[in-house]
């Protein structure tokens with residue numbers, strides 16, 4: 001056994017002004033010395049009393065560091081015999097330097113499941129979603145954060161017990177009630193609070209609906225072009241997305257039946273087709289409901305931004321027309337509030353409530369409950385509808401401004417499709433200017449303008465730009481449209 005010379009401990013520099021407590025500094029210093037081999041196995045450590053005197057710290061500081069080293073197996077302490085560096089530290093542990101640095105990553109083969117690999121190609125990383133023209137980006141600086149903060153504070157200050165533990169899987173009852181009433185008034189959705197299930201965004205709802213009905217390999221209809229999140233959810237469930245071309249009346253059952261007559265589920269956006277914007281005709285809606293009834297199938301209605309309608313009253317949901325409980329209605333707070341809130345919801349037929357509660361419980365039980373309670377107040381006390389009313393007027397002006405500027409600067413190149421609802425427009429390009437090239441150049445200059453062709457699963461000659469107008473202030477638009485004009489004219493040369 002070697003007795004440690006206290007000189008060896010002089011390398012232990014403790015800093016009394018640091019925010020790291022002295023006992024922690026000592027623990028880390030000794031651990032480092034052991035891992036680097038400066039303190040070798042079986043070396044006897046100084047007694048706590050003498051080390052405390054050497055380092056001019058209290059004896060408790062030393063005892064606390066020794067206790068932690070003992071608990072983690074770096075040293076052993078024998079009553080009456082003192083403390084020793086452990087004799088059986090594995091060699092590979094001793095070779096690790098314990099600096100806290102992330103271990104070097106050598107190149108290696110990793111088996112990734114086909115499902116995970118197929119989800120890797122998402123074209124636009126999330127950090128771009130806040131850029132000007134990002135589709136679906138709301139006017140964040142217009143949000144009533146003061147009111148929102150007050151409601152949150154109210155619930156955090158005196159949280160009800162049920163919001164801290166044992167929150168129901170389907171979400172707080174108060175929020176389910178508030179959303180049921182809100183959807184009844186604004187979207188003609190017919191439901192009770194028990195049919196509403198609160199989720200972490202509508203993407204989660206899409207996942208759960210697909211999982212509830214699809215066996216691996218089953219065909220599921222989605223729109224072409226359509227929301228990539230639907231395709232990803234279908235792939236994640238090992239089912240097969242069947243892309244059904246939409247026309248001016250929206251999703252076509254006749255086309256869908258030709259492509260995959262046995263499909264398990266239809267995923268559609270009937271009020272405002274994503275991304276082209278048309279409304280599904282009444283005849284097509286009734287046909288699809290009839291198909292679902294006759295075949296015992298279900299329809300996922302993605303109602304992602306229908307609150308913003310600039311002509312007449314908001315259209316009624318498909319769910320509100322359904323007499324056979326065949327529609328799973330999905331909505332989100334991401335467009336009317338902000339996507340960071342991560343609140344979406346679904347409304348399901350009564351006999352499917354338990355199925356969806358079980359699916360949600362299997363993932364993460366429920367979303368944070370206190371914000372749910374604040375959101376319930378935000379809805380029932382009228383803040384949400386006031387905000388939506390204000391934003392409807394603002395977005396209408398923003399759309400007109402953008403369309404006017406694009407007409408002035410690019411009217412000879414773009415064919416602009418103005419929207420009666422929603423938060424984005426579609427501007428078609430001539431074939432000589434590929435939309436994907438405009439998308440890349442726009443991202444490089446700080447604008448998220450999406451290529452229409454990217455919303456197709458099959459190769460397409462559709463060529464256009466999706467430009468969100470809601471989240472971009474009118475005063476910034478002239479400069480941004482100039483930048484876009486510059487990009488497009490360069491590509492057309």
Ligand SMILES: Cc1ncc(COP(=O)(O)O)c(C=O)c1O
Nearest residue numbers: 201202203227274304332334344
């Ligand atoms: C058409 C459509 N559906 C669903 C979603 C998912 O939204 P979230 O998961 O934020 O509720 C989005 C988001 O952009 C969307 O555009």
